[in-house]
Amino acid sequence: MEKLFDLRFIIGGFFALVGVILLGYSFLGNSAIDSVTINRWCGIVFIVFGLLMIFLSFQNNGKDE
């Protein structure tokens, strides 16, 4: 439960969620190819960044740096 209050977990959660939305939109939307590409790549990058932050929140117990 304490992990939910870790800032890295919150930031990770935010970017993972926004990433999933962008990735999903890139598959569902009927936009031009360029729009699909940028949303898809940004979605993937956001998800990777978000998961990395969540992973870090479960590491470094007791350490702050």
Next chain:
Amino acid sequence: MNLQPIDYLIIVIYFLFVIGIGFMLKRKIKTGNDFLMSNRSIPLWITSLAFISANLGAQEVLGMCASGAKYGMYTAHFYWIGAGFAMIFLGIYMMPFYYGSKARSVPEFLKLRFDERTRTFNALSFAVMTVFSSGISLYALASLMHIILGWNFNVSIWLSASIVLIYITLGGLTSAVYNEVLQFFLIVLGIAPLVYLGMQKAGGWEGIMQNVNDAKLHVWKGMGSASTNPMGVDAFSLIFGLGFVQSFGYWCTDFLVVQRAMISKNLNAARRTPLMAAFPKILMPAIVILPGIVLLALQNKFTGFELPKNVNGAVDYNMALPLLLQKLYPSGILGVGVTALIASFMSGMAGNVTAFNTVWTFDIYQSHINKNASEKHYLYVGKATTVIGILVSVMTAYVARNFNSIMDLLQLVFSFVNAPLFATFFLGMFWKRTTSTGAFWGLVSGTLAAALTYGLTVAEGKGGWLAHIHEFYSGTSQAFNIAGIAFIVCFLVTVIISLVTKPKQHNELIGLVYSLTPKQKDSAKVWYKNPIWLGVMVLVGMLILNIIFY
């Protein structure tokens, strides 16, 4: 700019997270110290990112992009000359005094080093400055949202103010700092794709070099004279006015940023906060200035990238970033970009409000109105001050809407207040002979000298309300020179009065003056924990960047 439901969804998610952080931290806030000082318990990586994020407000994100389009690479001086050195100086030399003295605010340090009147003068001017700054941020946000998204001015004002109010009132400074870190990542990750798309469309760096006037692609070329570079500033004014006075005055004495380092867990972390922050800071031009330069290349290659005119008929450079968002971002990532823009405004506003409530509660209320109340009492005062601060900000935003020129006036007053302050601190920390009377009258006369210089000089049609004895090439040059003169006057008056008044006893100044304080050896063996090594690395980084973009 036409937002789709997905864009609004991302904005709503951001608002929910921001408020959620406030609710999450609410249970940890029990005393005034928790609310206003985060109980000095924040980890280094958070304080470092909050340190630069507190400065990453609307002026930074929109203003630097606008300056990038107006002055080109010369704008990078605000980072490589106007930030790096001062951040190193703060971390290595000044932070031991701030943190070691146990002062809770910059004005409180002034009280310990000098006296109550110097503290009160600084606390009052700082409190007024921050709350009006917050209002200007709010006004700018609402105006921009109205112009680019067609949102109602009143709704934008009250919605943003309410969200900032909720998360600060619930979680205090910790909530503001946590949100600043989230906002930092959002601004960087939300604008980085714009830089990539813009560069790609412009034909990469090669395309930029072919399509942008060469005079805007350097940082030092033509700096020998104010007339031979787009910024209208000569090298001396730049180095002394920006690199020394303005930069050190802001980064080393403005409580808004210094507060982020003062809430670190220990002295070593407090010293490393500005140094760690300096690494991303010197790279920020890639996110905030480069888009403006990319826009210049796109204007030369394509149609439809022309900037609109403002009410005075001049090119409105502040629209550079919104224009790029509109032209280059499709729905989806557009929501992220607009959210990043909103985040920058809210970050600036929250930073000002948290600094305001700390200074008001500790340096004005506790010092002059109610000295010995309980911690619980100061918690309520801090919360009440937050509400009042936000309401005054909202009022300022409405006043600025009706009297547009008040924004220029307020910005100007801020420069009068900040410019001489570094002289007071510099002398106070490094010259034991500096007296309280000298410091107080030095500050007052430095501030008056700044106002007088503005009244006697003109630049871009501004200033000269007393007489017209000199005209500067640009407003930037005028600002640097005003800062320089204010510093010199404050410095000289402080020295002269100190020489004829009685200084404090040496034993009262231990821990407050460099020469009277035992030197602490930093036992950190690892390079990344050693402030000196970190400072050297930042210096090398700045040197390399200055050489590359000479």
